[in-house]
């Protein structure tokens with residue numbers, strides 16, 4: 001019997017998850033169809049109910065449902081509980097388990113770029129769902145200090161307050177700072193990992209081709225990681241490359257978070273190379 005996996009979000013217009021997940025399922029000869037379920041918030045319960053049907057293996061969850069879905073599930077794993085967001089649901093015998101694989105994808109791509117955040121400083125731009133996963137991953141990896149900067153300052157402050165003292169390894173300093181070019185430049189005078197967790201620069205968005213640090217000179221000691229994966233090289237990454245920085249794009253994280261979800265649904269090792277090739281093809285790169 002054919003099984004199904006859903007992608008639940010709103011809107012879903014430009015998501016490439018259906019393309020690389022289906023390529024992975026097909027390459028292993030699995031009789032599973034990965035479908036995009038574009039659901040407004042008022043239809044989220046309907047999507048979750050559908051997942052309890054035995055024909056469904058689970059789902060990916062994306063903006064704007066990653067937090068609101070939590071009370072609709074039977075169980076959530078420790079990482080999703082700490083991050084406060086679910087991006088993967090596994091359906092087993094009608095019960096729904098929530099997981100978060102964004103932090104796994106983020107760390108795997110960082111490791112692949114040979115960057116060890118232990119004892120290092122990081123500047124996080126953004127305070128949404130992705131930023132929460134990144135901050136938790138860096139705390140668990142033993143980063144020394146994390147500074148969160150967000151357009152809506154209160155959101156950054158709330159996240160920093162929530163995390164202060166919450167590190168399993170102890171001495172991580174988490175603070176929020178206003179988003180002003182002068183302050184960001186001062187912070188970057190010390191070597192930092194800079195992670196863009198905002199959607200600035202995303203293709204097909206109002207900020208397409210913009211950089212969160214437009215007009216700034218980024219010191220070459222900064223390692224710049226942009227979670228935005230479309231285009232493959234964002235304006236921020238180009239600006240950083242031209243300044244001589246090490247850069248990490250968002251595509252490897254996208255593939256690795258998807259690979260971790262794939263393994264939870266199917267129990268098979270994810271064919272990462274197939275997923276990467278299908279994604280690159282879809283993005284035209």
Ligand code: NAP
Pocket residue numbers: 063102105125126127128129130131150151152153155197198199200202207227228229250251253254255257
């Ligand atoms: P989200 O929860 O909606 O958060 C969006 C963040 O971007 C907020 O901090 C928001 O600031 C900020 N933002 C949006 N537009 C802005 C603008 N014009 N100027 C300044 N800040 C702006 O979304 P999310 O889930 O965290 O995702 C954020 C980005 O990461 C998206 O582009 C997403 O595609 C990407 N992402 C990539 C991966 C991957 O695997 N590579 C995984 C997850 C997410 P406010 O709080 O002020 O609104």
